[in-house]
């Protein structure tokens with residue numbers, strides 16, 4: 001008789017879960033466990049949108065396990081202590097979990113090993129968070145990770161893939177365990193959730209994946225994904241919480257269909273960023289490539305940016321979408337980040353953490369690597385490029401549909417006026433529309449930034 005504990009972290013699914021499959025293959029009873037980590041809950045990382053999503057995902061996972069004769073144990077506290085306590089209660093001799101790559105995840109694993117040292121309980125890590133594990137691909141020349149996307153993509157595309165493992169049919173739980181209750185999100189964190197935030201959990205994620213694979217949008221993905229009003233997959237939070245396996249998402253795509261390569265390339269960006277974080281644990285705090293910036297701490301400008309009141313319609317539309325949906329279109333993330341770090345010359349870390357306050361897909365690797373890219377302190381080979389938000393909006397939102405949707409004050413204006421109303425009004429538009437004048441002159445702000453960067 002043997003018992004294995006499966007510690008779920010951000011792999012909240014039954015389908016293609018190598019740690020769970022290995023536990024079921026070896027043990028008489030399996031104890032699926034999730035610990036609501038008090039350190040994370042006390043940190044800024046625990047944003048209401050993500051905590052809400054997490055609890056929905058846990059409820060769904062618990063439902064799936066119960067349907068199969070098992071359950072999900074919920075504990076709250078320090079993961080190492082809680083796992084050690086469950087091992088002691090159940091007599092488990094092994095803990096299995098998915099490997100994760102942030103500094104915090106690695107510290108958690110270290111503490112877990114320390115807490116179990118001498119108890120005879122073995123800890124084993126499994127793949128499952130990425131298609132290709134960080135560290136599996138290394139550039140020739142001895143560097144420990146790829147700093148440039150395209151060479152990584154070429155190697156990643158042809159790297160070996162794991163065969164996905166199906167969801168189990170039965171899960172036999174150890175007897176007499178107190179499963180524990182799932183709290184409500186507002187018992188865990190303060191603040192508010194976005195009204196339009198998507199539902200979390202493997203069931204909802206699988207529906208989204210099905211809809212996306214059947215949706216014609218994927219055929220035109222390469223041409224349309226940059227259009228601000230285009231439908232993209234919206235799978236980012238599902239991948240972040242592991243409600244979908246990235247391996248399964250990729251395997252489900254039809255290579256012969258249009259859109260395949262462009263979409264897989266975006267999945268690869270997620271993996272590229274993960275290996276950047278794995279090799280640079282301080283990515284959320286420290287410039288990857290310092291440009292010697294002395295950032296401008298203009299509180300008023302920063303507040304206007306956060307509130308979607310900069311007077312630049314596409315920027316305001318994006319920042320309002322972020323708060324309304326806990327999500328923002330990729331190109332608008334890029335434009336809003338670049339505008340803050342370059343036109344306003346505000347420290348990218350402040351912007352990145354504001355994103356983390358709202359994004360349901362908020363992810364240490366993707367968010368901070370992309371922010372550094374946008375600020376020119378990261379992996380962009382042209383660190384001083386400055387996107388013109390008006391030109392970008394005219395190109396990617398030619399009929400103004402995106403701005404119409406998120407900035408109702410401007411809803412009666414037609415494109416292209418809507419993207420730069422100040423160019424067309426008589427100076428009174430701000431009063432007339434109840435919409436602010438631009439907080440910066442874009443050309444002057446660009447010049448100021450380039451001067452600051454010594455260009």
Ligand SMILES: Cc1cc2nc3c(=O)[nH]c(=O)nc-3n(C[C@H](O)[C@H](O)[C@H](O)COP(=O)(O)OP(=O)(O)OC[C@H]3O[C@@H](n4cnc5c(N)ncnc54)[C@H](O)[C@@H]3O)c2cc1C
Pocket residue numbers: 225232233234235236237239240266267268269270271273328329330331333334337355359361362363364366367368370371374
């Ligand atoms: C400043 C900034 C911050 C970002 N923060 C995050 C974040 O916290 N979490 C996050 O998941 N993504 C982040 N991204 C990447 C990207 O914007 C989102 O992944 C994407 O918009 C999610 O929508 P989707 O699922 O419909 O994407 P799709 O276009 O359908 O793409 C499919 C999947 O590919 C991955 N992906 C797509 N684009 C990127 C990208 N540029 N970088 C990394 N992975 C990508 C995501 O997992 C996404 O779900 C950020 C981008 C920028 C510019």
